[in-house]
Amino acid sequence: MNSYGKYWLLVLLLLVVSCADNLLITNQLVSPAVAFVISLIASLAGWFWLVKTIEKDRNQIASYLRNPGLKRPGFQRRNFFGNVFAEAIQKIEDSGSELVSTKQVKTMLKARLNTSLKKELLMESVIKNLDYGILIFDAQHELEFSNPAAGPFLMDEASHNQNYSDSSLSLSKALTNNSIIPELAKLLAKTFERRDATLRRRAEFDLTSNDSTNYYRAVATNLWDENLSILGTMIVVENIGEEQNEKTKHAEFVSSVAHELKTPMSGIKAYVEMLLDGDCDEQEAQELYGFMNDQIDRLTRLVNSMLNLARIESGVIEIKRHDYELNDILKTAADVISPNAAEKEISFITELSDLYLPVHVDNDMFGQAIINLLSNAVKYTPNGHEVRLRSRMEDASAVIEIRDTGMGIPEKSLPHIFERFYRVPENNGSAAGTGLGLALVHFIVTNVHNGSISIQSKVNEGTCFNITIPLGHQEKKKVRRVASPAIV
Numbered sequence: 360m361n362s363y364g365k366y367w368l369l370v371l372l373l374l375v376v377s378c379a380d381n382l383l384i385t386n387q388l389v390s391p392a393v394a395f396v397i398s399l400i401a402s403l404a405g406w407f408w409l410v411k412t413i414e415k416d417r418n419q420i421a422s423y424l425r426n427p428g429l430k431r432p433g434f435q436r437r438n439f440f441g442n443v444f445a446e447a448i449q450k451i452e453d454s455g456s457e458l459v460s461t462k463q464v465k466t467m468l469k470a471r472l473n474t475s476l477k478k479e480l481l482m483e484s485v486i487k488n489l490d491y492g493i494l495i496f497d498a499q500h501e502l503e504f505s506n507p508a509a510g511p512f513l514m515d516e517a518s519h520n521q522n523y524s525d526s527s528l529s530l531s532k533a534l535t536n537n538s539i540i541p542e543l544a545k546l547l548a549k550t551f552e553r554r555d556a557t558l559r560r561r562a563e564f565d566l567t568s569n570d571s572t573n574y575y576r577a578v579a580t581n582l583w584d585e586n587l588s589i590l591g592t593m594i595v596v597e598n599i600g601e602e603q604n605e606k607t608k609h610a611e612f613v614s615s616v617a618h619e620l621k622t623p624m625s626g627i628k629a630y631v632e633m634l635l636d637g638d639c640d641e642q643e644a645q646e647l648y649g650f651m652n653d654q655i656d657r658l659t660r661l662v663n664s665m666l667n668l669a670r671i672e673s674g675v676i677e678i679k680r681h682d683y684e685l686n687d688i689l690k691t692a693a694d695v696i697s698p699n700a701a702e703k704e705i706s707f708i709t710e711l712s713d714l715y716l717p718v719h720v721d722n723d724m725f726g727q728a729i730i731n732l733l734s735n736a737v738k739y740t741p742n743g744h745e746v747r748l749r750s751r752m753e754d755a756s757a758v759i760e761i762r763d764t765g766m767g768i769p770e771k772s773l774p775h776i777f778e779r780f781y782r783v784p785e786n787n788g789s790a791a792g793t794g795l796g797l798a799l800v801h802f803i804v805t806n807v808h809n810g811s812i813s814i815q816s817k818v819n820e821g822t823c824f825n826i827t828i829p830l831g832h833q834e835k836k837k838v839r840r841v842a843s844p845a846i847v
Contacts, residue, residue, distance in 0.1 A: 492596035494539065498589050500547060502538060511566060512596055514538045540566075543577055543594055550579040550592055563599070574603045620661070623654035630654075665795065671724070671802060678721050678807055682832040685716035685757050689750055692729040699737050706745045707737075716750060716757045717832040720808055725828075728803040731796045732761045732824050739822075740765030752830065756810075759826040768816040776814055777801040804828070 377398060486493055492509035496502055505513065539547070542564040550560045559580040565572050576599045582590040630647045633639055639647060670676045693709050700707035736746045740763045749760040768776065768783050775781045779798045804810045810828035 490598070492594075494543070494594045494596070495591060496547065496594075497591040500551070500592075503591065509596065511568070512540050512543055514540060543579075543596070546577055546579050547592055547594065550581060551589075554581045554589065574599050620658065623657045623661075626654050627651050661795070667799060671799070671807070678724070680719050680721050680808075680833075682717065682719055683722055685718045685759070686711045686750055688718075688720070688722060688726050689729060689748060689759065692726055692733060693748055695730055696733040696737060699734070700746060703737065703740070703742045705737055705740055705742065708745065708747045710747065710749045712750045712752060714752050716752060717830060718757055718828060719831060719833045720828070724803050724807060728800040728826075729759070729761075731800050732826075735796065736761055736763040736765065736822070739763070753827070755830055756827045757830050759828075760823060761826075762821065762823040764821040767818040767820050767822055768814075769818055770816075773814060773816060777812075 486506050489506060490508055492512055493504070493506045494502065494509050494512065495504040542562065546560060546562045553560070559578055561576060561578045563574065563576050565574045567573075575596050577594055577596045579592055579594045581592050584590055630651050634644060634647055667676075689709070689711055693707070697707055733746065733748065740746055744764045746764075747760075747762045749762070751758050751760075772781075772783045776783075777797050777800075779795055781798075801812055804812045804826055808828050810826060812827075813825045814822065815825075816822035
């Protein structure tokens with residue numbers, strides 16, 4: 360039955376009772392008092408039934424609210440509050456859907472925000488840990504960001520008020536207001552002024568601090584948005600001290616090579632001119648041929664030494680490190696030098712450790728380094744003196760000592776002894792050389808074998824070279840790593 364039908368039925372019944380009362384009174388079947396009582400009883404019964412029905416519908420609504428999962432077949436048709444309740448439920452469900460959708464959007468936005476924050480923190484961490492100085496300015500040349508590496512290029516508070524304006528620049532704000540050094544301020548201004556001509560500009564400068572000078576290269580780049588409106592300028596500053604040192608060393612190397620090549624070539628040319636002029640007799644000509652041969656040998660040694668050093672440094676010669684017993688390498692080197700020592704009646708003594716000294720080295724390279732040092736010791740030690748080769752273990756390292764009782768090296772020359780082409784002026788006449796042997800030994804010991812080399816010397820008393828390299832076999836370490844789990 361329709362939710363309103365039963366209420367219309369109640370009204371109809373009340374009308375029928377009222378009509379019946381009127382008929383009873385009109386026909387005088389009952390007295391008016393009795394008719395009134397009948398009508399009152401019928402009305403009270405009807406209203407009682409109506410209240411009970413409404414209360415039942417209300418309880419039904421409350422039950423549905425407490426148990427949303429209950430089925431509601433024909434609910435709108437049977438319940439007095441059905442239409443209102445159905446409409447309210449629909450609104451609630453719609454609101455719930457919107458709330459779920461809002462929560463999903465909120466969750467998605469939160470996830471994206473967290474991702475963006477992580478990326479931002481990652482980028483910030485990367486920039487902060489860069490060795491390059493990063494400075495970012497807005498369109499008004501105000502400093503927006505700088506990483507720790509850019510610290511040396513920021514002005515301290517005491518210098519902020521100093522005027523570094525340049526009359527040749529139309530923009531002076533960057534020179535007077537920003538807390539950056541004048542070199543970068545000028546670069547910033549020029550980059551902004553000439554933004555239409557080029558995207559970026561660069562400049563090189565040096566800074567002196569605590570009696571130390573560092574060289575830098577700064578690159579300023581204008582930043583634009585998609586509408587080609589300038590957003591600001593970024594300056595990246597790189598320390599080019601090593602690059603400058605390499606350039607200086609390269610220039611010195613070229614100069615030294617040219618000098619070393621020029622001397623024997625000049626001598627050869629002079630001897631050839633004397634021979635061409637015919638001013639020499641047969642004996643003098645033979646002497647000149649001998650001098651020329653010596654100079655050519657000197658050139659050959661120089662070129663070979665330079666080629667060996669260049670090949671090793673550039674990696675053309677493959678480094679082949681394997682496990683060896685150090686004393687075996689030292690014995691081989693001693694066997695090579697012993698004849699030279701015997702020829703000069705030099706007492707050549709080997710005092711090698713009784714311990715097993717495992718090393719991981721390139722046998723050829725490291726052996727050649729030892730031979731070079733022993734050869735120098737014999738070369739610069741007078742006849743009848745002594746050369747001694749020793750080995751020992753010291754903590755986790757193997758130490759090789761090559762000591763002679765020769766002419767020694769002046770103290771002023773010791774800091775330069777491993778430099779390329781350096782030869783001790785006082786010892787130049789004692790033996791021929793290129794000045795590259797010790798430089799090659801130093802490179803082999805330190806760069807190739809992760810060791811160290813030192814020198815102690817006194818004039819007319821002798822010289823001692825000490826080489827230290829790590830102990831250990833690489834293969835044994837691998838075996839231990841594999842075998843260890845099996846033992847456990």
